[in-house]
Amino acid sequence: MSDAKPADAAAPKKKGKLFLIIGIVVLVLALGGAAAFLLMKKSHSTDGEDGEEAAAETQKPAKKEKVEKSGPPIFVKLDTFTVRLQNEGADSYLQAVPELRVLDAHVADDVKAYTPEIRHKTLLVISGKTPADVNNPAGVQKLANELRVTINDILNPSKGKRKKREEAEEISDTADPDDPVQAVLFTSFIVQ
Numbered sequence: 001m002s003d004a005k006p007a008d009a010a011a012p013k014k015k016g017k018l019f020l021i022i023g024i025v026v027l028v029l030a031l032g033g034a035a036a037f038l039l040m041k042k043s044h045s046t047d048g049e050d051g052e053e054a055a056a057e058t059q060k061p062a063k064k065e066k067v068e069k070s071g072p073p074i075f076v077k078l079d080t081f082t083v084r085l086q087n088e089g090a091d092s093y094l095q096a097v098p099e100l101r102v103l104d105a106h107v108a109d110d111v112k113a114y115t116p117e118i119r120h121k122t123l124l125v126i127s128g129k130t131p132a133d134v135n136n137p138a139g140v141q142k143l144a145n146e147l148r149v150t151i152n153d154i155l156n157p158s159k160g161k162r163k164k165r166e167e168a169e170e171i172s173d174t175a176d177p178d179d180p181v182q183a184v185l186f187t188s189f190i191v192q
Contacts (some may be wrong), residue, residue: 001002012096037177038141042186050175053143054066068094072184072185073101074101074102074103074104074105074107074108074113075099075100075101075102075185076099076100076102076108076111077097077098077099077100078097078098078099078100078115078118078119078122079097079119080095080096080097080188081094081096081098081119081122081123081126082094082099083095083096083123083126083127084127085126085127085129085130085131085134085191086127086128086129086130087130087131087134092130092131092191092192093192094126094129094134094189094190094191094192095188095189095190095192096126096185096186096188096189096190097186097187097188098144098147098184098185098186099182099184099185099186099187100151100181100184100185101181101182101183101184101185102180102181102182103179103180103182107155107180107181110155111151111155111180112183114154114155117154118151118154121150121154122150125143125146125147125150126143126147129143131191134189134191135191140189141173142171144183144184144185144186145171145172145173145184147184148172148175148179148181148182148183148184149171151180151181151184152175152179152180152181155180155181156179156180161181164184170176
């Protein structure tokens with residue numbers, strides 16, 4: 001009798017495992033069938049329409065994706081600038097940390113490639129300022145706009161020639177939609 005009990009106990013455990021495995025297989029097949037049904041139903045509904053309408057529907061989202069920019073903005077942080085300002089009385093210095101808001105990651109790569117030229121021309125623009133030029137918010141914004149135009153001229157030289165003609169006029173606070181650098185923002189700005 002002692003031999004019969006272990007054999008009877010082993011049989012329900014094997015049957016329980018067998019039912020569990022069969023249940024999992026049935027569930028996987030049911031989910032796969034439901035997914036296939038939905039995919040077939042979706043492709044069948046687009047096949048039933050006129051071919052031109054189906055082609056037009058597939059092209060519309062592609063155009064929207066190109067026009068709409070999604071995702072967070074891309075910023076490129078430049079190294080800290082410490083520049084001696086134009087001051088006849090005493091030495092004055094400006095220490096600033098600019099960050100560039102750019103159109104896309106490709107422009108961010110271009111900024112990194114042109115960093116020596118960008119730093120050089122930025123230093124030239126800043127060193128031409130006096131403490132009075134940058135001691136108020138309007139002066140800081142004007143400097144940011146000048147730097148944006150200067151950096152855009154470096155990254156897009158053909159457009160820079162047009163900008164130089166417009167330079168006699170006041171530089172706008174907003175960039176053109178297709179400019180590589182959309183804004184120059186200062187995360188630190190100290191005048192001493």
